[in-house]
Amino acid sequence: MKFATLVLEDGTILEGQAFGAETDAVFELVFNTSMTGYQEILTDPSYRGQGVLFTVSHIGNVGINTEDDESAHPQVSAAVIRALSPVVSNWRSALSLSDWLAQHGVPGIGGVDTRWLTRKLRDGGTQKAALSTKGTSAESLLKMAREWSGLDGRDMVKEVTCEETYHWSDDAGSKWVERSDNSKLDNRRSNNEYRIIAYDFGIKENILRHLSSYGANVTVVPADTSAEEVLALNPNGIFLSNGPGDPAGLPYAVEAVEKLIESNVPMFGICLGHQLIGRALGADTYRLKFGHHGGNHPVQHLPSGEVLITAQNHNYCVTAGDLNKDEVEITYKSLNDDSLEGIRMKKKPVFSVQFHPESAPGPHDAHDIFGEFFNMIGGK
Numbered sequence: 001m002k003f004a005t006l007v008l009e010d011g012t013i014l015e016g017q018a019f020g021a022e023t024d025a026v027f028e029l030v031f032n033t034s035m036t037g038y039q040e041i042l043t044d045p046s047y048r049g050q051g052v053l054f055t056v057s058h059i060g061n062v063g064i065n066t067e068d069d070e071s072a073h074p075q076v077s078a079a080v081i082r083a084l085s086p087v088v089s090n091w092r093s094a095l096s097l098s099d100w101l102a103q104h105g106v107p108g109i110g111g112v113d114t115r116w117l118t119r120k121l122r123d124g125g126t127q128k129a130a131l132s133t134k135g136t137s138a139e140s141l142l143k144m145a146r147e148w149s150g151l152d153g154r155d156m157v158k159e160v161t162c163e164e165t166y167h168w169s170d171d172a173g174s175k176w177v178e179r180s181d182n183s184k185l186d187n188r189r190s191n192n193e194y195r196i197i198a199y200d201f202g203i204k205e206n207i208l209r210h211l212s213s214y215g216a217n218v219t220v221v222p223a224d225t226s227a228e229e230v231l232a233l234n235p236n237g238i239f240l241s242n243g244p245g246d247p248a249g250l251p252y253a254v255e256a257v258e259k260l261i262e263s264n265v266p267m268f269g270i271c272l273g274h275q276l277i278g279r280a281l282g283a284d285t286y287r288l289k290f291g292h293h294g295g296n297h298p299v300q301h302l303p304s305g306e307v308l309i310t311a312q313n314h315n316y317c318v319t320a321g322d323l324n325k326d327e328v329e330i331t332y333k334s335l336n337d338d339s340l341e342g343i344r345m346k347k348k349p350v351f352s353v354q355f356h357p358e359s360a361p362g363p364h365d366a367h368d369i370f371g372e373f374f375n376m377i378g379g380k
Contacts, residue, residue: 020101033294037361045202063093156245201243240273278318295362311362
């Protein structure tokens, strides 16, 4: 058995069993409360620069398959778990979690008291941390964690965005997304193929699958694509994706969103895309104490009072009080901490949500929000 050492910036030292790659890593440690879907979580680009502490006790049970990735490879810096399953059993499994992480250079530590560590982060807030699965001393790891610059103010999107524009084609995972009724789309348009331009700030593939499920022709563009370049593609709708890090580190994206809002092309943002719309409308963003990460977050739709259980993954939030109430309606709020979860412009076809309606993993309560986007494009 190989041993691993995890050190937090406050000096806490935890030892456990090593799995995955034999290496060192430094990161921001966050906890995720989802009960399923570790493969989707580990491949979510929004986790770039972070290590994920899983609150569910057993990880690795169903191995890794070729269909459930949210990007081409693991995006997390490390995995922290209670127990790694000694047996992999699933008809779709291609390899074990440990072997997969090792292939991609990601270390993991098991045998950790994750309940205690989660409560520590919940009570004290997110911390920087360092992990070694190759025998680096705790003293050296503490120095690494304390000297690391962290994520605040950094542009993490440049590490995960696509290098060039591409057209999305349905993949092996698309069959798990229910095809939406094309009658919802504007029947004046032949073959119902709307041109959607999707900004890749770290986009999850299940978002692209959902956009495609409505019959849309989806083109994905790099994060630094200008508003002028997007509008030259003559889109029927513009989508702003999720992504990692601090929205304050993306002034070029905020500038593009400001111009796109003025264009009056229907626009929809999720997670980081929501935060960028908020900043483009003059609001500041701030860091949450320990973020929202998991598939069991209740949000309330304020116009109707309806409550949705949602999937979330973010550390930053839009400051609600900075928004102009004459121009912007707050549509959703978190029932855990009352933080802002959704907005809609009153005079322009622009709306966004902080949570993840595509789930993967998570509940499907919010899937219909994609339909709202296409109804907006169709003028309904």
